[in-house]
Amino acid sequence: MPYFAVWAPDYTDEGAPERRLKVREAHLANAHKNPKIKLGGAMISPNEALDSPDAERKMAGSLIIFEADSYAEVKALIENDVYWKGDVWDKEKTVIRPWVSAKALL
Template sequence: MPYFAVYAPDYTDEDAINRRLAVRETHLANAAKNPAIKIGGAMLSPKEALDTPDAPKKMAGSLMIFEANTYADVKALIESDVYWTGNVWDKEKTVITPWVTAKPL
């Protein structure tokens, strides 16, 4: 089966983090049960915080690798996720693209 990379940045309005946190447990529980998700997690911002251990780290989106038959399958999974339906992920900036791994997952 082919792989697909998904880049799903969060909306950047002031309430975006609160929407994320409100449905985060549901999102994580559903993701843990989804065999199509091979790897996934939160992207952090600002980038400077990654170089400073004590700096606050803010979730700013998600990055995932799916194994699925088609783009349409992955799109349906993304659009049924509570981060999508709960207006956490920026619908206009989310990208789903075919992906080839150089190292098996």
């Protein structure tokens, strides 16, 4: 089965962080049950957030690796996620691409 990488940035309006937190537990519960998800998590902003223990860290989107039969299958999984339906992920900026792990090829 092929792999797909999904970059789903969050909306950046003032209410976006609150919408994410409101449905976060449901999102995580569903993700943990989904065998198609091989790796996933929140992207953190700003880029330097992990370089300094005092830096403010905020979630800015999600990065997910799926193992699925098709692009259409991954698209359907994303569009049925509570982050998509709850207007957390920016629908115009979300990207789904076929992905090959260089590590797996070694």
